[in-house]
Amino acid sequence: xxxxxxxxxxxxxxxxxxxxxxxxxxxxxxxxxxxxxxxxxxxxxxxxxxxxxxxxxxxxxxxxxxxxxxxxxxxxxxxxxxxxxxxxxxxxxxxxxxxxxxxxxxxxxxxxxxxxxxxxxxxxxxxxxxxxxxxxxxxxxxxxxxxxxxxxxxxxxxxxxxxxxxxxxxxxxxxxxxxxxxxxxxxxxxxxxxxxxxxxxxxxxxxxxxxxxxxxxxxxxxxxxxxxxxxxxxxxxxxxxxxxxxxxxxxxxxxxxxxxxxxxx
Amino acid sequence: xxxxxxxxxxxxxxxxxxxxxxxxxxxxxxxxxxxxxxxxxxxxxxxxxxxxxxxxxxxxxxxxxxxxxxxxxxxxxxxxxxxxxxxxxxxxxxxxxxxxxxxxxxxxxxxxxxxxxxxxxxxxxxxxxxxxxxxxxxxxxxxxxxxxxxxxxxxxxxxxxxxxxxxxxxxxxxxxxxxxxxxxxxxxxxxxxxxxxxxxxxxxxxxxxxxxxxxxxxxxxxxxxxxxxxxxxxxxxxxxxxxxxxxxxxxxxxxxxxxxxxxxxxxxxxxxxxxxxxxxxxxxxxxxxxxxxxxxxxxxxxxxxxxxxxxxxxxxx
Numbered sequence: 001x002x003x004x005x006x007x008x009x010x011x012x013x014x015x016x017x018x019x020x021x022x023x024x025x026x027x028x029x030x031x032x033x034x035x036x037x038x039x040x041x042x043x044x045x046x047x048x049x050x051x052x053x054x055x056x057x058x059x060x061x062x063x064x065x066x067x068x069x070x071x072x073x074x075x076x077x078x079x080x081x082x083x084x085x086x087x088x089x090x091x092x093x094x095x096x097x098x099x100x101x102x103x104x105x106x107x108x109x110x111x112x113x114x115x116x117x118x119x120x121x122x123x124x125x126x127x128x129x130x131x132x133x134x135x136x137x138x139x140x141x142x143x144x145x146x147x148x149x150x151x152x153x154x155x156x157x158x159x160x161x162x163x164x165x166x167x168x169x170x171x172x173x174x175x176x177x178x179x180x181x182x183x184x185x186x187x188x189x190x191x192x193x194x195x196x197x198x199x200x201x202x203x204x205x206x207x208x209x210x211x212x213x214x215x216x217x218x219x220x221x222x223x224x225x226x227x228x229x230x231x232x233x234x235x236x237x238x239x240x241x242x243x244x245x246x247x248x249x250x251x252x253x254x255x256x257x258x259x260x261x262x263x264x265x
Numbered sequence: 266x267x268x269x270x271x272x273x274x275x276x277x278x279x280x281x282x283x284x285x286x287x288x289x290x291x292x293x294x295x296x297x298x299x300x301x302x303x304x305x306x307x308x309x310x311x312x313x314x315x316x317x318x319x320x321x322x323x324x325x326x327x328x329x330x331x332x333x334x335x336x337x338x339x340x341x342x343x344x345x346x347x348x349x350x351x352x353x354x355x356x357x358x359x360x361x362x363x364x365x366x367x368x369x370x371x372x373x374x375x376x377x378x379x380x381x382x383x384x385x386x387x388x389x390x391x392x393x394x395x396x397x398x399x400x401x402x403x404x405x406x407x408x409x410x411x412x413x414x415x416x417x418x419x420x421x422x423x424x425x426x427x428x429x430x431x432x433x434x435x436x437x438x439x440x441x442x443x444x445x446x447x448x449x450x451x452x453x454x455x456x457x458x459x460x461x462x463x464x465x466x467x468x469x470x471x472x473x474x475x476x477x478x479x480x481x482x483x484x485x486x487x488x489x490x491x492x493x494x495x496x497x498x499x500x501x502x503x504x505x506x507x508x509x510x511x512x513x514x515x516x517x518x519x520x521x522x523x524x525x526x527x528x529x530x531x532x533x534x535x536x537x538x539x540x541x542x543x544x545x546x547x548x549x550x551x552x553x554x555x556x557x558x559x560x561x562x563x564x565x566x567x568x569x570x571x572x573x574x575x576x577x578x579x580x581x582x
Contacts (some may be wrong), residue, residue: 004375012361104359108396108414111323111353112376115345260342 002114003121010129013092017130022089024137029082031076032145038071041237068170070173072142077165082222085169086135092130093176096123098258102186110184113224120259124252127173135166153231160230167244168225172197174251176177181255182262197222221247274337276301276453277322281331284317291317291495293477294331299470304454306468306485307546308461308561314477315357319426323353336422349377352420356427356457358404358411366395366402366410373414381417388413390439404431414441416447423447427459441466461561473561488560494530496538496555497521501546512541524548548577 009015039041064070074108097120100106109119124228142151143158153161175196190219203216204223224240277299284291286298292314299305299336309315320326322335324342333340338347350413360369374380381387381391388395391409399407408431415425429437443538445467448454464471473481473490500508509515514534519527530538530552542550 002376004372008372008375075395090329104355104357105361107320107325107355108359108373109376111348111355111456112373113345113347113349115343118345163372261327263326265320265321265425 001122001125002118005109005114005119006125006219009096009123009126013095013126013130016088016091017133020084020138021133022135023084026080026140027080028138029145031072032142032149032151034075035068035071035252037153038075038161047214061204062152066212067232069228069231069233070125072231073226077138077227078225081138082197082201082225085138086172086194088128088134089130089169089173090176090190090193092127092194093173093180094186097177097180098183098189099180099186101184101264104265106142108263116204116260116264117256120256124177127177128170131166131169131173134169135162138165154234157231157234160234160236161227164225164230164240164244166223167241167248171221171244171247171251174255178251178255178258185265190204238264275299275340276303276337277305277333277335277455279322279333280329282318282321282328282333283330284314284321284326285329289331290304290314290477291326292321292474295474295479297472297476297479297482299453299455301453302451303470304448304468305456306464306470306471307455307457307474308459308464309457309474310459313474315474316426317477318401319353319424319455321456322424323348323351330554348463350421352415352418353425354411354415354423354425354428356430358407360399360407360410363398365398366393369399370395370413370417374417375416382419382521382529384413384417387417387443388572390443391436396451404478405433405436407502408432409436412443418451419447419450422453422455424457427460428456428458429460429463437463484517494535495551496526496528496551497551497553498526498528498542498547499549500524500526503547508545509541512538 030040032088044064048066050065065074078198097106097185100109138156139162142161143153145151172193176189176193179192180186200220200222203220207214207220208221221243223238224243225237226240230236268459275298277297279295280344282295283293283295295314295318297318297498307315307318314334315495321328322340324340325345327342328340334415335347338344340347354382356444364372369538370384374384389413391521393406393409393413395410397406397497399410402410408429412428415428423554425444428444429440432440442457443455446476448467454467465485471481471483471485472479501524504520504526506518506520506526509518509528510535513530513576514531515538516531521527535552576577
């Protein structure tokens with residue numbers, strides 16, 4: 001890893017990273033703040049009056065929207081949170097490889113004594129750091145501010161959310177990173193990864209309203225993302241860890257191999 | 266056609282180096298040898314394969330066939346130590362637009378283990394203001410920054426791709442003064458350009474690339490000496506073009522006035538020409554060596570003629 005490249009990368013990403021983190025902190029705080037108003041009987045009544053398709057659209061049909069887990073999944077972690085973190089990570093991945101090739105700055109960097117392997121491993125380290133920062137920006141405010149608004153998450157739930165959320169982000173970021181490492185057009189990682197995530201989100205929605213679409217679940221990263229169940233039950237299916245970790249590793253390995261063999265100018 | 270470098274150790278050496286972009290030609294079977302301390306001009310029009318060659322040497326592009334060695338080491342895609350000894354100035358300068366020149370210089374220095382020994386001197390000589398953001402810089406000032414980045418660590422090998430692009434004549438002169446100084450200090454120069462006067466000024470050897478193939482690789486002075494010369498002869502008495510007509514290697518004979526003829530002399534015809542002219546009464550003779558531009562155009566004109574003839578042949582068949 002190149003410490004100089006790492007510092008430079010973080011310096012260049014400081015503004016987007018700040019604003020995405022700030023948005024997540026503010027959003028988490030807002031969700032915590034709203035919970036006392038949203039968690040009562042009236043909210044439960046409103047939630048129950050919604051058609052199952054609409055509930056499925058925002059989260060999980062099996063989850064009570066009036067529960068703390070249902071509230072967080074439906075209103076935040078199942079939709080807007082994914083949009084924010086996906087935008088942050090896809091933006092990073094697209095800019096840091098394909099964007100550098102397309103913009104011509106890769107030629108400048110790789111004409112210096114910087115090996116390709118150091119370059120891509122450093123950029124991967126940058127991805128991991130961003131994932132951890134975004135995860136912290138999401139879950140730490142809930143944990144710290146929650147007690148003031150009748151939200152008490154155990155340390156286990158916090159770490160499960162932090163860990164699983166980080167791995168989901170890493171899987172999304174790694175996929176975008178892989179596309180970026182294999183293409184020279186800065187727009188392709190953004191378009192392709194966004195399309196894949198949108199497709200998964202639609203597949204999740206369809207799986208909740210149609211038995212036929214259940215067959216897609218094993219291939220759908222988002223079907224393993226069940227923060228509501230983690231919050232309510234303090235546990236989650238073990239295979240979620242393996243799926244996210246496996247996708248991340250495979251994508252990063254392909255990105256590494258592809259980048260080591262490609263033309264970069 | 267190609268001459269082996271007279272220097273013992275080759276700083277740049279390629280054997281059968283080819284690069285294709287899919288079906289499209291980059292360079293084909295390129296055999297280059299540039300010796301230590303040599304100044305090599307790499308000429309060719311846009312799209313001939315100059316930048317592709319450089320990018321292959323710097324391992325930014327993966328060679329399709331062949332091999333290359335730079336500074337004695339085989340060029341590999343992951344090679345980094347090698348580039349510590351190379352200063353590269355790209356043909357098109359792309360930098361991080363939101364950052365300042367100072368940031369760029371420090372960032373690049375960070376990859377090379379510290380501030381470049383010549384950084385301050387180059388900033389002063391090129392009158393560059395590093396405090397300004399790159400997006401605010403003119404093309405010429407971006408080029409100056411690229412030059413400082415490429416030269417500030419006093420590399421052993423300078424690979425320069427159109428280094429004065431965008432610079433005014435005054436700064437072009439400063440840049441070539443700096444390059445000449447580096448060469449005197451022992452650096453090897455590989456200069457890709459289509460500004461022939463630049464190449465003529467600093468290079469002792471020149472390679473000409475056409476459609477991806479090296480069509481000439483010769484000592485600059487020998488190349489110029491052997492090639493075109495512009496002849497102007499003033500006779501004491503009236504003459505016509507037939508006076509020089511029919512002589513081998515004398516072409517394009519034109520009668521300027523009743524006493525003056527001009528012609529183009531090619532090859533090794535000078536001795537015979539002078540002896541032929543000695544039989545006449547002359548008032549003036551000028552024999553001007555061709556510029557590199559003339560030589561360059563000669564190569565391309567010959568190819569164009571050949572292509573044209575091939576094309577006609579093809580039509581006929």
